Amino acid sequence: MRIRTLSGDRGQAQELHWPPGWQERPTLAMLARGATLAINAGAASIWLVLRGGAELEGREGRFALDAGQWLYLDRESMPSVRAGARALVLGLVLPAGSQAQLQQSAHAPLFPGRGHAAPGARRALLRSWRRLQEPRLHPADAVRLLERLLRDLAELQDDCSPLVERCPGRTLQRRRQVFARLQRVMLYLEGHLERAPATTELAARASMSVWYFIRAFRALYGETPQAASARMRLQRSARLVLDRRLAISEVGAACGFENNCSFSRAFRTQFGVPPSIYRLHGGNVPAVHANPTDIRGQAG
Incomplete structure (x- = not known):
């Protein structure tokens, strides 16, 4: 050769x-x-x-x-x-x-x-x-x-073997094929953190019907394609918030959120605090902000 x-x-x-x-x-x-x-x-x-x-x-x-x-x-x-x-x-x-x-x-x-x-x-x-x-x-x-x-x-890629076994298919070759297609979609999501690709677009990239794609994706990764996209984009937004080169409103737009309100709400759900507080503390979120329910419970 x-x-x-x-x-x-x-x-x-x-x-x-x-x-x-x-x-x-x-x-x-x-x-x-x-x-x-x-x-x-x-x-x-x-x-x-x-x-x-x-x-x-x-x-x-x-x-x-x-x-x-x-x-x-x-x-x-x-x-x-x-x-x-x-x-x-x-x-x-x-x-x-x-x-x-x-x-x-x-x-x-x-x-x-x-x-x-x-x-x-x-x-x-x-x-x-x-x-x-x-x-x-x-x-x-x-x-x-x-x-x-x-x-x-x-x-x-040793950690991929258990995931391959979870893919649908009667033969190992078929399960590998399905896994490879879904992995392509995961890379596509990671490569497009500036927007939220439509489910139909993702299913087409996997060469699957929308119904089969969502079912296989969730069974393999434990979340829907749109949830995976939101998680990845929020992880990127956290890095950009700490980077400080963009205003908070610009960070949300750069990560594919429709407006600042939806970005702030999603960010707080993911990290426990608004992006402004996250930036203020350099990502080291105080417990009083990260777990307000626990704090109230202790006070009572």
């Missing part, structure tokens, strides 16, 4: 296409210090930030990754990836055929999603990346090392 390698540094901008003869060959990418890579092909990709930060934008939306975080995108994403000024980012791009084989693998399935890699896992992945980039690597050794790399990447 021939593996394509690609690296960018110091603001270099590149595009990834599949030239003739490379359609079914994985590509290893390494981006550093402001380099960008646009993938203009139908290919799945997984990205791991070793240091600094990175920004990704694709059909799922926009994502910001910090050191140690990883993100796996499906082949429809067509992402553009930008490494931060002091960043080092690793990427593995898998053509459609390779992704299909991986999805059916008994040992190393990968699903759309994001998470965090421990320092030891990051070091092991970096060693595998470097070995696969050796110019004189024998094809048989390349296959073995790539399989090891994929297993190490799959271990980052």
